[in-house]
Amino acid sequence: MLGVTPEQSVALKDSIRVAKELDSCLGEALAVLEELKQRLARSGDDLEKTFNNLRDHILSPSQTGEYLLWVNENAACMELLDVLWNRPIIEGSRSMDSGDE
Numbered sequence: 277m278l279g280v281t282p283e284q285s286v287a288l289k290d291s292i293r294v295a296k297e298l299d300s301c302l303g304e305a306l307a308v309l310e311e312l313k314q315r316l317a318r319s320g321d322d323l324e325k326t327f328n329n330l331r332d333h334i335l336s337p338s339q340t341g342e343y344l345l346w347v348n349e350n351a352a353c354m355e356l357l358d359v360l361w362n363r364p365i366i367e368g369s370r371s372m373d374s375g376d377e
């Protein structure tokens with residue numbers, strides 16, 4: 277054998293345990309990364325379909341150009357709209373004009 281001392285044996289066993297934990301965490305991280313890649317691909321596809329619909333059926337070519345310029349120059353506004361559009365609707369919430377205060 278290697279002539280490992282009891283202290284070295286404990287340290288080696290500890291290292292093996294830590295390596296297995298890290299391997300497990302890495303596996304979980306890779307699974308999350310794969311899910312993120314799939315979600316991004318779906319989002320990109322959805323965005324492309326939406327833009328194609330705008331370009332092909334709704335906006336004129338000059339309006340399409342103006343829209344693209346506006347989106348490029350107003351990234352912060354686009355992010356805000358995205359947050360607002362994707363906010364879940366909470367049933368039973370009070371409206372601002374309900375008079376309840």
